[in-house]
Each structure stands twice: as structure tokens, then as C-alpha cells.
Amino acid sequence: MRVHVVREGKVARLSVTGCDAIDGANAVQLKSEALRLLGEVPDVVVDLTGVDFLDSAGVGVLVGLFKNSRLRGGRARFCGVTPGVRSVLELIQLDRIFEIYDDVEEAVRS
Amino acid sequence: MPEIAREHRATLASDPLRLRKARRWLMRLVLDAGFPPGEAHDLALAFSEAAANIHRHAYGGRRDGRVDLRVTIDDERVVVAMEHDGLPFNPDRYTPPDLGRPSEGGYGLFLIASLVDQVSFEGAGCGGRVVLVKRKRAVDLRVETQQQGVNMSQNRTNRAETDGSGETLPDLAELCRIHEIGLDLIGRSHDVDELLDRVLDEYESRLAALPSDALDARVGGPQPDSARKLRGLVMFATQAAALKEKAVVAGELKRRAAMLEEANTRLVAALDEAERSRARLDGVLAALSSGVMILGTDGSFLTANAAARSLAGATDDTALARIIAGNVPRESEGEIELPIADGGRRALLVARRAMSGDPGSEVVLVTDVTQRNRAVEERVRLEKLAEVLKTLSVLSHKINNPLTALLGRAQILQANRSSDPGVAKAAAVIEEASLRIAELIRELAQVVRDGHQDAVDELLDMRAPTSATGKRR
Numbered sequence: 001m002r003v004h005v006v007r008e009g010k011v012a013r014l015s016v017t018g019c020d021a022i023d024g025a026n027a028v029q030l031k032s033e034a035l036r037l038l039g040e041v042p043d044v045v046v047d048l049t050g051v052d053f054l055d056s057a058g059v060g061v062l063v064g065l066f067k068n069s070r071l072r073g074g075r076a077r078f079c080g081v082t083p084g085v086r087s088v089l090e091l092i093q094l095d096r097i098f099e100i101y102d103d104v105e106e107a108v109r110s
Numbered sequence: 111m112p113e114i115a116r117e118h119r120a121t122l123a124s125d126p127l128r129l130r131k132a133r134r135w136l137m138r139l140v141l142d143a144g145f146p147p148g149e150a151h152d153l154a155l156a157f158s159e160a161a162a163n164i165h166r167h168a169y170g171g172r173r174d175g176r177v178d179l180r181v182t183i184d185d186e187r188v189v190v191a192m193e194h195d196g197l198p199f200n201p202d203r204y205t206p207p208d209l210g211r212p213s214e215g216g217y218g219l220f221l222i223a224s225l226v227d228q229v230s231f232e233g234a235g236c237g238g239r240v241v242l243v244k245r246k247r248a249v250d251l252r253v254e255t256q257q258q259g260v261n262m263s264q265n266r267t268n269r270a271e272t273d274g275s276g277e278t279l280p281d282l283a284e285l286c287r288i289h290e291i292g293l294d295l296i297g298r299s300h301d302v303d304e305l306l307d308r309v310l311d312e313y314e315s316r317l318a319a320l321p322s323d324a325l326d327a328r329v330g331g332p333q334p335d336s337a338r339k340l341r342g343l344v345m346f347a348t349q350a351a352a353l354k355e356k357a358v359v360a361g362e363l364k365r366r367a368a369m370l371e372e373a374n375t376r377l378v379a380a381l382d383e384a385e386r387s388r389a390r391l392d393g394v395l396a397a398l399s400s401g402v403m404i405l406g407t408d409g410s411f412l413t414a415n416a417a418a419r420s421l422a423g424a425t426d427d428t429a430l431a432r433i434i435a436g437n438v439p440r441e442s443e444g445e446i447e448l449p450i451a452d453g454g455r456r457a458l459l460v461a462r463r464a465m466s467g468d469p470g471s472e473v474v475l476v477t478d479v480t481q482r483n484r485a486v487e488e489r490v491r492l493e494k495l496a497e498v499l500k501t502l503s504v505l506s507h508k509i510n511n512p513l514t515a516l517l518g519r520a521q522i523l524q525a526n527r528s529s530d531p532g533v534a535k536a537a538a539v540i541e542e543a544s545l546r547i548a549e550l551i552r553e554l555a556q557v558v559r560d561g562h563q564d565a566v567d568e569l570l571d572m573r574a575p576t577s578a579t580g581k582r583r
Contacts, residue, residue, distance in 0.1 A: 024126035024162045060214040093209040
């Protein structure tokens with residue numbers, strides 16, 4: 001699993017490769033690596049393309065990124081949400097709180 | 111009648127890193143039993159949460175704890191029992207999460223309770239047992255399969271209806287995940303169609319790997335295990351085929367939309383070019399000093415430039431067509447004269463020509479020939495005047511000779527005193543008349559040389575009548 005962070009203007013685009021799940025096996029490492037790479041950047045777009053399994057530990061990672069951005073006065077946006085991930089977010093009603101977009105371009109532009 | 115339940119056993123370590131393999135094993139069992147992919151996903155997620163709780167709470171984060179797993183499946187439900195040797199869980203201490211306030215933890219039990227139909231925690235002292243029960247919602251496999259073929263996400267639970275777009279690719283991604291088809295296929299495939307082809311190839315290879323008794327009806331039909339596998343494959347094939355059909359339709363729609371877009375682009379370009387050509391033609395017509403008018407196949411007015419209206423002095427198009435074309439037959443030319451404001455007249459040459467490229471229509475060219483006609487008249491007048499001068503010169507010369515002789519004889523007779531007085535008187539009269547004739551000839555020559563045209567015109571009476579004429583070409 002690798003975490004990628006690319007700066008696009010004032011927005012950091014974060015994506016994960018090499019793994020189709022964010023779960024208890026990788027959640028701690030993923031969150032730590034993501035926060036390290038993001039540094040002080042407040043605005044982040046989390047690209048979940050390719051992630052089709054999300055458990056409660058994975059939910060904790062996403063909420064952590066969401067809160068980190070808000071603490072820095074920025075916004076966290078999510079895109080590339082697969083049906084499996086979306087069903088979990090909807091179950092916990094995070095889809096009402098998170099900003100979710102269809103694709104990266106739309107999320108970055110917003 | 112419910113099918114005889116089948117039981118599967120496995121032993122796991124309480125290690126999150128090994129949980130994925132167990133999760134996929136469970137999902138495969140459930141799918142092979144004919145459960146919908148959405149329900150299989152839900153059960154796998156609930157199992158994953160329960161296993162994570164055992165690792166975290168029962169074993170306090172240890173990775174070497176033992177978890178005995180027993181999965182019992184019949185055609186109505188799946189029961190997953192997980193036994194461990196750690197601390198038992200006390201449900202009374204559970205507090206549901208506040209869904210209005212995002213939290214980084216505390217969703218595990220909430221997810222388990224939401225995803226399965228029944229969950230129980232048992233245990234006392236050392237050791238505990240977690241049991242998950244998931245019931246199949248659609249009993250009629252045929253109906254369920256057809257529904258899933260249309261849209262898999264609609265057959266998931268009510269909370270996860272659809273992504274709203276009905277797109278094929280997310281459905282396909284889920285299908286691949288559920289059936290453990292490598293997700294790298296998605297990355298390597300450039301379009302849905304190609305991806306579906308790969309999925310169908312996978313289906314064929316799995317079908318080929320089925321035990322021989324799965325398709326052998328001679329010994330009382332397929333054996334239960336093989337039947338379940340067959341049922342899973344049939345569902346898989348149905349879903350893949352339906353998705354492929356959607357992809358084909360979507361591809362065809364996309365192709366036709368692209369064709370329409372291309373045709374529209376060409377049409378817009380052609381219209382732009384036609385508009386530019388028309389603007390250029392209007393510019394040329396406006397710049398012409400000659401009048402141009404276009405008539406339709408029935409002789410009706412279509413358009414005309416400003417010069418045509420000006421030359422005809424017409425106030426409206428109908429009058430213009432009547433004035434210009436009414437006096438000249440179709441496909442011929444002729445002159446017309448029109449009165450103008452200063453009291454004079456204007457001569458117009460009208461030529462009606464068939465218009466190439468538009469059979470039946472005519473283009474009418476109108477030219478002001480008033481000045482040209484005047485020039486022709488002046489040339490004719492000057493030619494006649496030259497003839498008159500020449501004639502006068504000859505006449506003067508021819509009259510002068512006999513006149514000189516006559517005058518000389520008259521003067522001789524007057525000088526001869528012996529002549530009869532009557533003869534002398536007559537000679538004086540002849541002399542006076544001869545001198546008057548000579549003077550008239552000189553005055554006439556002088557008038558011509560001085561250009562007294564009025565006198566000449568009066569003399570020659572050269573005014574010619576004008577009239578409209580028409581002749582066939």
C-alpha cells in the first residue's frame with residue numbers, strides 16, 4: 001500500500017494505491033502516512049478510487065482526515081467513492097457530513 | 111423445503127493482517143450459496159468488525175489469539191459463529207455512536223448490528239462466542255437473479271440503494287470484488303466492454319473447472335455442493351451479461367451521440383460558410399452601380415440591390431418588379447424610358463438572363479444608358495453637320511463661279527453708256543441681286559464655322575423621336 005499526495009494549487013490530492021481496502025490491517029499506517037505527507041495543507045481531496053472495502057477502522061481514517069482539515073481551517077473532500085464504500089458512509093450517515101464528489105476534477109474545482 | 115445446512119470450519123489468528131483472507135473466504139462461501147453480492151458484502155463487513163473487536167478487546171491487541179470459526183449455510187440464511195479464548199464482551203457497556211458527530215472510532219458494533227439480522231454475544235469467565243445471522247432476503251433465486259441483472263445496487267439493502275447514476279462501471283467493480291476477480295483487471299482495462307470480456311473469460315474458466323457431476327443429470331441431478339457452485343456461476347453470468355448489455359447500449363448511444371455531434375459541427379461550419387458567402391454577395395451587389403434583381407420561377411420578386419431600386423425610382427419591391435421586368439419579356443433584353451424627378455427621362459437597358467444553378471429563376475441586369483444614348487445622338491448630329499458643311503462648301507464653290515460671271519457682265523453693261531437705259535437699269539438690278547447672293551453664302555459659311563447650333567438645328571431639323579423598343583434575342 002502506498003499513499004500519494006500531489007499538490008494542485010492550494011489543494012492536496014491524496015490517493016492510495018496497491019490496496020483495495022482500508023481496514024484494520026492498514027488504517028493506522030495509512031492515517032499516519034497521510035497526515036505526514038499533508039503537513040500543514042488545510043485543503044485535501046481524498047481520492048478513493050480503487051478502494052472498495054471500508055470497515056470502521058477505515059472510517060476512522062477518513063474522519064481523521066476530515067477533522068484534520070477542519071482544524072487547519074480547510075476542507076476535506078472525497079471522490080471516487082465505490083458502492084461498497086458509499087454503503088458504509090451512508091449507514092453511518094457520513095454522506096450527510098462529508099463533501100462527496102463524482103471525480104477528482106470536480107472535487108478540486110469545488 | 112429448506113436445503114440441508116452445510117457447515118464450514120476454520121481457525122484464525124487474531125491478527126488483522128490475516129483478516130482479509132478470511133473475509134474473502136467467507137464471502138466466497140456465501141456467494142457460492144447463492145446469496146446476493148450486497149448481502150455477502152454486508153456479512154463480510156460484519157464478520158470483519160467482529161473479528162477486529164475480538165483482536166482489540168478480547169485479546170487486548172494480541173495477534174496470536176485463537177478464533178475458531180464455524181459457518182453454517184442453508185438456502186435461507188448464513189450463521190457465522192466465532193469462538194475465542196479472550197475476555198467476553200459485555201453488551202450492557204455498549205453505547206451507540208452519535209451519528210451527528212463524526213468520530214474516529216466507536217462504529218464497530220453499530221455496523222455489526224446494522225448489517226446482519228441477528229447478533230449475539232455469549233461468554234463467561236475466560237472465552238466468548240459471537241454469532242452473526244444473515245438471512246437471504248430474496249428467496250426466489252430466479253427473480254433475484256433477474257433483478258440483480260438489471261441493477262445490482264438495487265438489490266442491496268434499502269440503505270444502500272444506488273449510486274444514483276445507474277452507471278455500469280461501479281456495478282462491475284463491485285461484481286469483480288464480490289467474485290474475487292482481480293481488481294487489477296479494472297486498472298488494465300480501458301473500457302467497460304473490455305473489462306466485461308475479461309470477466310466472461312473468467313466465468314468460462316471457472317465453468318470448465320467444475321466437477322463433472324455438476325452437469326450430470328443422469329445420477330439424480332447435480333450434487334448439492336456442485337449445485338450451489340452452479341447457482342453462483344449462473345448468477346454471476348447473468349449479472350455479467352446484463353452489465354455487458356448495458357455497456358453495449360451505452361457504447362452505442364455514445365457512438366451515435368459522437369456522430370451527431372460531428373454532423374452538427376459540420377453543419378454549423380457549412381452554415382457559417384454559407385453566411386459568409388451571402389455576406390460577400392451582398393457586399394458585391396451593394397457595390398455595383400448597375401442594378402441587379404433576382405426573380406423566382408414564377409417571375410415573382412426575390413431580391414434586388416440598392417442600385418436597382420434607385421434606377422427604377424421604385425418605392426416597393428412589387429413596383430420595382432413591375433417597372434423593370436414588366437416591359438421586357440423573359441430571357442430577352444430591351445430599353446425602357448422612365449420619367450425622373452427633374453422632368454427629364456432616364457433610359458434603362460434591361461437584360462433578363464436565366465440563372466445557372468437555379469432552373470427557372472432569372473437574374474435581371476439593369477444599366478442606365480441615358481448618357482450613352484445622348485452620346486450616340488450627338489455623334490449622329492455631328493456627322494450630319496459635317497455632311498451639311500461639306501455640301502455648303504461645294505455649293506458655295508459652285509455658285510460662286512457663275513455668280514462671279516453674272517456680276518461681271520452686269521457691271522460691264524452698266525459701264526457701257528451707250529446702252530439702252532432700260533438695259534442699264536436691268537444690269538444694276540442683276541448686280542445688286544448677285545451681291546446679295548454672295549453675301550448670303552458668306553453669312554451661311556460663317557454661321558456654320560461659329561457653331562451657331564440652334565440655327566443649324568433649325569435649319570436641319572434633326573430632332574429624332576424616342577420610344578420604348580423590345581426585341582427578341
